[in-house]
Amino acid sequence: MDRIAAMNAFVRVVEAGTFTKAAETLDMPNASLTRLIQKLEEDLKVRLLHRTTRSVTVTPEGALYYDRVVRLLADLADIESSTTHARTKPSGKIRVDAATAIGTLVLMPALDDFYRTYPDVAIELAVGNERADLIAEGFHCAIRAGNVDEPFLVARQIGTFGFTTCATPALLDAHGAPTSPDQLSDFPTIGMIPSGVGYPASFPFLYDDRKEGLPLNHRLIVNDTNTYLAAGLASLGIIQAPAYSVRDAIAAGKLVALLEDWPQPSYPVHVIYPPNRYLSAKVRVFIDWLVELFERDEALRRR
Template sequence: MAIDRFEALRVFCRIVEMGSFSRTARLLDMSNSSVTNHLTNLEEHLGVRLLNRTTRKLSLTDEGRACYDRARDLLDGLGELEEGLRGAKAVPQGVLRVDVPTAIGRMYIAPALPRFAELYPEVTVRMTLGDQVLAPEETGVDVSIRIGDLKESSRVAKTIHRARYVCCASPDFLARHGTPAAPQDLARYPQIGFLQPTSRHPVPWYFSKGDVAFEQMPDARIWINHAESLIDAAISGGGVVQLFSLSLQRYFAKGVLVPILADWSAPGPPISILYPPSRHQPAKISAFVRFVSELFDDQLE
């Protein structure tokens, strides 16, 4: 039986990267049976089993691993050739899939997307927001933004910002309670704590000054797992909060929150943009990486 080998290899690679027939079908806009048939036909054509399938998981055979590595190189090379011949390297075009943390997406990326669309009218952006940390390979996205230290990945990771941990409160709150001079003074102030969005675990506060660095759990009666809601509570005068600087900067600019204990501000996690490695990066990806890097340079100096 004659098969479209390139299409079969493309589907096979997506199955490996997504870890699921159904997720691959959704990503490629195919039926589940079509995805299965592509794999079955490829295995029959090659005369080897590429994937071990159980009801719970998929795993590569030794032959499957070798096939995936060679197929990925082949498909990447083919994509680069096509883009070069079509001029796509010079003109950003096509669908760009982006995945970003909720706070960064809402505060920085989403407001800037109309400008990106104006600059690159032939690119369609499909952006998803969420705080569940998944490998980009699992989500099928072209570009992702991540907060914190990164797990080992096949993606290129470019640091676009380094956050800091900043304590703050509303002007009215500080007028009523006074301004703390040291972290130890915070025990006398109402505090609002942050719960890690996915684990719901309380997040400690971090402080650093010179050679002294420590963390302490806030003595809070209110805990919230959503950064913007935590900020709303602080703006209303509910107490002292600590968050990443990138979540707070616009509120400092508006004057609705005031940074405190600035000389005790501790270094926070890196903010990174991840994208596939390629000697000839598709123009849509290069354009977006450059756009976001400049966006953070402009807004978070």
């Protein structure tokens, strides 16, 4: 038995809470994972896990073993990261979670640059509005827009983004343009439901450095960033979207920025990951690349 593989499998089961989820993150059959853990318990002559049809819990002996194994695996990762080969030529797969707009509009156009520098690193990118559980789902890192509420993970700010209120020329020809935020209720608008929230976000503006959101009676509400932008481009209503997501359309004349004299709030962008000592070389270089990517972009640079 590969003891390191068995230790890693045990840690993944504990963190994921089920054999099925752990097997998915390890990309191995459930039966193979089960046999690996059973063999580990046989070799150690101790039961590490209590299994039921619905969940897995750790025995007292398993909890002790978990604490020690996590430290051991972290030390091994540090040793690998410190070698000359790992630093100069990192390899392997990285699992990354990101919001749809960031994944589509920020990462995708730039990833070729990353691969030219690190051709042996593969990236599995999950995009969507729902925030993944990094530990349970086996992600190495995630890119989060807005405030971070995962206290047991490292959060490193890599950028900042603002919002732009905009609409198509066709919609403005049909309805005119608002000259102040309080006039938005007289115009067709489109609402966006953020992840983890059951209602559309307000259109926020800054008044004496205070953020105030305008509750609007939207004619259309969606829960996906790409759909939201498509609705705006289809002249269905006024949208308020991240500035980086609409700048190309504004430059091309497909959208027109509105209410530019009225300040709109900015939000931080973080990359989150387990504490530094658990990072492998492949994850370190990816995070460093993210920092440089956001720093080069005027619309996303950290402020």
